[in-house]
Amino acid sequence: MVLFNHAANQLFPIEIFKGGNMFKKTLIVFILIVSFVVTAEEDKGRITAEEIIKTATETLNPEQSKAVVEMTIITSGGEERTFVYKSYSKKSGEKSLMKYLEPGRVKNQSVLMLNNADDIWMYFPRTNRVRKLATHAKRQKVQGGDFSYEDLGSSNEFIEDYNSVLIGEEEKEGKLCYKLELTAKEDSNAGYSRLIVWVEKENYVPVSIKYFHEKDRELLEKELILRDVKTVDGIPTPMEMTMYNRLDDTKTSMRFKELNYDVDLPDNLFTEMGMKR
Amino acid sequence: MRVRTFFLTFVMGGILAISDLTAEELDIFGYFEPQYMLLYREGDSYQLNSNKIRVDLQSYVSNVEFGADLIYNLYYGKRSWNMLDFFPAGISDEIPPEMRSYFRYTFNDTLYLDNVYVRMSNSRIACTFGKQQISPGTGYFSNPVDVFNLKDVLDPTYEQTGHNGARLDVMLSGRTKMMFFYSPIAGAWKGSGKLIRFKAGLGHFDFTLTGYEFRDELTDVYSLLVKNERRRLLGFEFVGELLGLGVWGEGAYNLMEISDDFYEFLVGTDYTFESGFYFLLEYHRNERGKTNYEDYNINDWLRFYLGETKTICRDQMYGMLRYPLTDLMNLQLMTVFSVSDGSAAFVPVIDYNIFQNVDLSIMGNIYTGSEGKVYNSELGNGVIIRGRVYF
Numbered sequence: 199m200v201l202f203n204h205a206a207n208q209l210f211p212i213e214i215f216k217g218g219n220m221f222k223k224t225l226i227v228f229i230l231i232v233s234f235v236v237t238a239e240e241d242k243g244r245i246t247a248e249e250i251i252k253t254a255t256e257t258l259n260p261e262q263s264k265a266v267v268e269m270t271i272i273t274s275g276g277e278e279r280t281f282v283y284k285s286y287s288k289k290s291g292e293k294s295l296m297k298y299l300e301p302g303r304v305k306n307q308s309v310l311m312l313n314n315a316d317d318i319w320m321y322f323p324r325t326n327r328v329r330k331l332a333t334h335a336k337r338q339k340v341q342g343g344d345f346s347y348e349d350l351g352s353s354n355e356f357i358e359d360y361n362s363v364l365i366g367e368e369e370k371e372g373k374l375c376y377k378l379e380l381t382a383k384e385d386s387n388a389g390y391s392r393l394i395v396w397v398e399k400e401n402y403v404p405v406s407i408k409y410f411h412e413k414d415r416e417l418l419e420k421e422l423i424l425r426d427v428k429t430v431d432g433i434p435t436p437m438e439m440t441m442y443n444r445l446d447d448t449k450t451s452m453r454f455k456e457l458n459y460d461v462d463l464p465d466n467l468f469t470e471m472g473m474k475r
Numbered sequence: 476m477r478v479r480t481f482f483l484t485f486v487m488g489g490i491l492a493i494s495d496l497t498a499e500e501l502d503i504f505g506y507f508e509p510q511y512m513l514l515y516r517e518g519d520s521y522q523l524n525s526n527k528i529r530v531d532l533q534s535y536v537s538n539v540e541f542g543a544d545l546i547y548n549l550y551y552g553k554r555s556w557n558m559l560d561f562f563p564a565g566i567s568d569e570i571p572p573e574m575r576s577y578f579r580y581t582f583n584d585t586l587y588l589d590n591v592y593v594r595m596s597n598s599r600i601a602c603t604f605g606k607q608q609i610s611p612g613t614g615y616f617s618n619p620v621d622v623f624n625l626k627d628v629l630d631p632t633y634e635q636t637g638h639n640g641a642r643l644d645v646m647l648s649g650r651t652k653m654m655f656f657y658s659p660i661a662g663a664w665k666g667s668g669k670l671i672r673f674k675a676g677l678g679h680f681d682f683t684l685t686g687y688e689f690r691d692e693l694t695d696v697y698s699l700l701v702k703n704e705r706r707r708l709l710g711f712e713f714v715g716e717l718l719g720l721g722v723w724g725e726g727a728y729n730l731m732e733i734s735d736d737f738y739e740f741l742v743g744t745d746y747t748f749e750s751g752f753y754f755l756l757e758y759h760r761n762e763r764g765k766t767n768y769e770d771y772n773i774n775d776w777l778r779f780y781l782g783e784t785k786t787i788c789r790d791q792m793y794g795m796l797r798y799p800l801t802d803l804m805n806l807q808l809m810t811v812f813s814v815s816d817g818s819a820a821f822v823p824v825i826d827y828n829i830f831q832n833v834d835l836s837i838m839g840n841i842y843t844g845s846e847g848k849v850y851n852s853e854l855g856n857g858v859i860i861r862g863r864v865y866f
Binding site for chain 2: 317337471
């Protein structure tokens with residue numbers, strides 16, 4: 199009871215009750231109580247930025263997946279290069295393996311990424327050599343395209359490396375979206391200073407992401423557009439992603455040629471031996 | 476011709492031995508590589524050119540993989556060379572005229588199976604039999620623990636030929652692995668190569684221990700004999716990162732049956748900047764090498780050119796700078812510097828992916844040392860233009 203009185207005093211400043219008639223006092227108390235209850239109900243229905251990012255990350259990174267991906271790079275000079283690779287992922291993207299099928303110059307090369315791409319190994323079949331790459335290699339372009347290894351292999355970076363704030367709702371690419379700003383945490387290895395992310399309200403699939411330069415918060419470096427959402431094994435999935443490099447005027451598209459989530463991948467696929475098989 | 480027929484029969488026999496393969500199960504790919512090499516030396520220019528074709532065959536039937544690649548090299552231009560022309564004058568003068576022909580070398584057209592193997596594997600164990608790639612070591616320019624391959628420090632990533640043997644790989648856990656390799660190169664078990672490797676991952680590092688016993692060969696000009704003795708190599712490798720830099724290293728201690736034991740090690744680091752600019756630096760010490768270039772003798776030079784020793788000098792540094800000029804073109808500068816004698820070689824390289832399956836590389840060789848040193852300017856300066864068309 200003492201506690202209750204203390205709380206009431208905090209909520210309703212005591213000056214209100216000094217002087218005036220009883221009716222006024224009752225009316226003010228009533229209005230305050232009603233607004234308190236309505237606000238609490240609204241808060242209950244409002245989703246937080248962290249929840250949106252978490253759900254979007256989970257939607258984009260199902261527990262397991264197996265895919266064949268076609269990656270097309272278009273250079274600033276308009277030249278086009280196409281790569282096809284098999285992709286496997288497990289533990290919601292914590293482990294991933296890419297094996298190149300085409301073109302001939304990279305055929306059978308593979309890239310293993312563990313711990314959300316904190317550890318990367320590359321396999322070169324012509325020498326049967328497996329080489330571990332350091333973290334700085336995460337920034338390297340995958341086959342000269344606009345995706346870095348960090349972009350492809352890090353499934354939890356939005357949660358681990360960035361603080362997120364919901365800054366509004368707006369239409370993007372013809373879809374009603376949550377608009378969020380993600381700012382790099384001070385102690386993280388994030389490759390960008392901040393991100394603006396649009397997540398479709400209906401299904402929590404990201405529609406677009408703007409990546410701002412690591413050193414300049416206002417310099418737009420890349421923009422990712424995700425299109426053609428289809429339901430695969432019950433999960434809404436953008437079947438095509440295009441990364442535009444706004445500094446170099448290049449773009450790289452990735453399209454799923456095959457995709458399955460309902461798979462049971464063995465752990466030893468994500469090992470040195472798995473890279474070679 | 477008989478050799479060629481034998482090889483082709485062997486390859487096809489290997490394919491058919493696995494099962495009744497359909498066209499879909501047998502993958503055929505490879506490349507055609509024309510190469511032009513120009514050398515400017517002592518006021519004259521020379522050229523040695525080649526056309527190489529590599530055809531890879533690969534088939535997977537259940538847990539069995541068959542792989543082979545056939546290489547045909549056609550040479551033209553100046554095909555005959557004398558190794559003595561590349562020795563310092565004071566050294567080559569020691570060779571009596573009647574022996575000079577022993578140092579002649581001709582690039583003959585060759586057809587050979589670079590690799591041919593069958594691999595049977597399940598989720599934890601893989602057995603590989605045949606001629607196969609073995610590439611131990613974490614170094615980029617050189618590998619003290621690798622006694623199978625001889626890297627050209629001026630072209631270190633060029634593919635190496637396979638090695639005959641039986642290999643067993645056992646995955647003990649996600650990042651822990653054992654490897655055994657038996658190479659029956661001698662007529663008996665005693666002289667053949669026996670390799671064991673243990674690899675484990677710890678944090679952001681991979682560590683490997685190596686033990687290898689084999690017969691070591693050293694040519695001796697004075698006795699005109701190839702000395703042969705047992706060599707036991709104990710090796711250690713690591714690769715990982717420290718303070719954001721990539722770091723690696725490898726060391727080998729060699730226990731020799733007759734001659735003096737020796738050690739060799741290499742340490743390296745690399746980093747990629749935001750702009751894509753990449754640098755790599757390695758330091759290499761080979762106790763078999765000499766600290767004073769005036770002590771290099773004819774045996775040292777010969778063993779160096781034959782690949783019996785990795786370096787002629789004791790300490791070397793390697794460096795590489797690479798910058799992506801465009802998404803399809805890289806500019807690179809490699810350098811090899813002999814700390815022991817102060818000579819250096821520079822290799823500027825342009826790599827360009829002209830079309831989807833066509834690469835072009837232009838490499839220069841510039842030697843700066845004075846006569847008698849390992850990278851002396853008397854070796855001449857050159858350019859290699861190499862195209863590669865993949866199919």
